[in-house]
Amino acid sequence: MKKVKVGINGYGVIGKRVADAVVLQNDMELVGVCDIVSDWRIKMAVDKELPVYAFDDAFKKEMTTAGIPIEGNLDDLIAQSDLIVDCTPKSIAAKNIEKYKASNTKFILHGGEKHETTGHSFSAENNYESAINLDATRVVSCNTTSILRTLTALKRADLLDYARGTLLRRATDPWESHLGGIMNTMVPERDIPSHQGPDAQIVDPELNVITSAIKVPQTLSHLHYWNVKLKKHATKDEVLNAFKTSSRIKFINYDEGLVSNNTIKEMFLDMGRPWGDMYEVAIWEDMLKVQGDELFYAYVVDNQAIVIPETIDAIRALTGIEKDGAKSIAKTNESLGII
Template sequence: MNGNRKIRVAVNGYGVIGKRVADAVARQGDMELAGVSDINADWRSRMVTQKGYQLFGAAKEQADLMREAGLDVSGTLEDLLAAADLVVDCTPKHVAAKNVEIYRQVGIKFIVQGGEKHTVTGHSFVAESSYVGALDRESTRVVSCNTTSIVRTLSALKNAGLLRRARGTLLRRATDPWESHLGGIMNTLVPEPEIPSHQGPDAKSVDPELDVVTMAVKVPETLAHLHYWAVQLTRPAEKEEVLEAFRSSSRIALIRMADGLTAINTVKELMADLGRPHDNLYEVALWSDMLKVEGDELFYGYMVDNQAIVIPETIDAIRALVGQIRDPNESIARTNTALGIGTIAKALGDQ
């Protein structure tokens, strides 16, 4: 495509990820939102048109139902794909794998989310680790929220020459807040039945060199995930050297309990005070004053917003597939600026 033309992006699925991707695309100076496709004719689709986005039905049946509900519908998914350079599939788990057949028939580039298997695209994406490998590809998979956080943090240590192996325990939110009335858990903990849990092997789909094992348990809350990590370093190190490694990633935000950020709800409140849309925490929020180094052993904890952390990765994946921006650092910088990534450090002072 012409290097001076904006990338026309279609979003298929307008759930917790899709609506955030659509808003993020609309904020990029080198992209335009071609439209949003969905199956629902309820309040979610009304938000699409209220924001000024074009609404499409996933098929004629859904488009007709939307029109009957009084919605302004521009056509079907087929029409949307014809008007776009690339589609970001944000449909529920396993649905995207079926949609891939449609995308390939049409001949459009596509991105799927971490609920799909690596084999669907043959490439897994985290901007700081695998951007170059995605350049000009037909497709990629933006890995899950937890996997994204693992790759970001361990890659920062790896790039500093500090990472030998890592073992992590994940406390996973039970469900998304908006649907906690449907499938949340109360008064119990639910262990993931196998060790390693799936996030460690998934991180290796991005970087096979990572020596990482994860364990996970589902907990009765819906705000965010919480990770605890024990890492063996390649050598004894000082705490400041480790913190400097984490600072090398613009998508890791160092926070302090001493600033009153003592729990995940307080971090989400900070996002609201910063004016982030949907209170989005795009970064890994890592407690710097909790972090401990004992010789060649490192221990730390951080928070993951599963509705937001993959959004900047998705924006960078769009640029990589289209290939207009070849340098990952340039794309990351553009995305960060558009989404306000970096404002946590400014709000809290040097960390």
């Protein structure tokens, strides 16, 4: 089997997770990871014996001085890769794409970048086939991914009329809590809809969805509350069966002690997931209510992990090594322990 050669630019919260996931795939080869830092973060990649590249010669000098073995610079990584997954911070990735285009290397960006940077936005269960053999795509953000998974499941069952959601957003990534974020306050996003609803409509223009968002002083995850108008009166079992058509939705129960995002995180740590990552959308089954043609439910989104399986599927789609989205999803799920 010919393996796709994957390079990763940016070895942070998302990049290190994508790197580990790529290593688990039998149809992919991790060429290396690229960054600009010289601290403990990139030294973790060295400890894992991953080939490390510096963004340019100036950073190469700094990293070499810090004792980090460097294979080359970003241009060298691009030259050896069939595809680059750009996991650099928001707005940085958009500045890198000219390098990828100049070398005719396929690339994947993430939800921090605008749709226009690639012209295609990706969600595996929605539009895998439309990404096959494209030059680039953008894996939508963690919150948008969760919206698409859940609402698409309802749409497949011909239950979805329209949806209105409120997002309680984590203030910052856990490892950056000391740098900023918010404390003893809540900050509503000014615009309604918040960007997640329109972003989901880029992937599926038929979705009638409006979102509002509030930043809250915690860092573990996002929490969503949804009110959905169904096309018809339905039972709770009909709704649950619709959600079960997604392999990346997991049911949890409040009555089993999973009463908060920290208890959910603890469960995934106990399950042996790396970093306690939750790739699935975790919906509270015993909180879910159906009243006539109205549906109410809540779920938790792991902002650091949910896009990882999507990114692996996007690699297969862009390179055309798997034309069947369902087969790619199943393969990715198995490799990551999504049951």
